Amino acid sequence: DTAVSQTPKYLVTQMGNDKSIKCEQNLGHDTMYWYKQDSKKFLKIMFSYNNKELIINETVPNRFSPKSPDKAHLNLHINSLELGDSAVYFCASRLSHGTPYGYTFGSGTRLTVV
Amino acid sequence: GDSVTQMEGPVTLSEEAFLTINCTYTATGYPSLFWYVQYPGEGLQLLLKATKADDKGSNKGFEATYRKETTSFHLEKGSVQVSDSAVYFCALKITGNQFYFGTGTSLTVIP
Numbered sequence: 001d002t003a004v005s006q007t008p009k010y011l012v013t014q015m016g017n018d019k020s021i022k023c024e025q026n027l028g029h030d031t032m033y034w035y036k037q038d039s040k041k042f043l044k045i046m047f048s049y050n051n052k053e054l055i056i057n058e059t060v061p062n063r064f065s066p067k068s069p070d071k072a073h074l075n076l077h078i079n080s081l082e083l084g085d086s087a088v089y090f091c092a093s094r095l096s097h098g099t100p101y102g103y104t105f106g107s108g109t110r111l112t113v114v
Numbered sequence: 115g116d117s118v119t120q121m122e123g124p125v126t127l128s129e130e131a132f133l134t135i136n137c138t139y140t141a142t143g144y145p146s147l148f149w150y151v152q153y154p155g156e157g158l159q160l161l162l163k164a165t166k167a168d169d170k171g172s173n174k175g176f177e178a179t180y181r182k183e184t185t186s187f188h189l190e191k192g193s194v195q196v197s198d199s200a201v202y203f204c205a206l207k208i209t210g211n212q213f214y215f216g217t218g219t220s221l222t223v224i225p
Contacts, residue, residue: 041217043158056212103160
């Protein structure tokens with residue numbers, strides 16, 4: 001049922017570990033995004049894929065690597081986790097053509113690095 | 115560059131009070147403008163949008179008018195409820211695939 005679903009919802013892990021967050025959308029959208037929301041609620045774009053092609057790659061550490069196996073999925077893998085990676089990560093999707101409607105967001109993954 | 119500036123929070127209002135959250139933008143083209151809402155513990159949801167000058171977006175009693183002359187898209191509601199307590203984000207989109215978000219304004223409505 002859920003339009004944009006992220007897993008897991010919560011993730012607590014130790015520094016230095018490698019973890020992945022998965023995102024799937026069933027809306028038929030062709031563009032997907034990862035946003036990071038810090039403790040002050042500021043939203044910062046990290047990556048965007050359009051039809052499996054990387055189109056936005058903001059300045060993030062190369063420990064973060066997105067992967068889009070198909071249009072409906074965009075996963076985020078993080079290597080060597082650091083304390084500063086603690087945040088809520090939001091996946092979002094939209095249709096790139098036609099009327100410029102907004103995003104549909106997932107409910108977020110709260111990552112805590114200890 | 116393109117950007118969005120919205121009023122700093124937090125904002126605390128009593129129930130049934132009038133709400134205004136200011137949002138101004140800087141854009142090189144003709145942006146579409148959006149307000150998103152984030153309820154506690156949830157993801158962001160589209161609240162309303164406007165795609166051209168003088169358009170008014172409205173939803174759930176909230177309104178915002180796209181004012182090109184003042185480059186603004188202020189969010190208003192005539193009578194807020196406790197259930198409106200959330201973080202509100204103003205956003206714009208020019209071309210391409212990127213949105214620009216404001217920093218968010220936290221609203222708390224007390225009974």
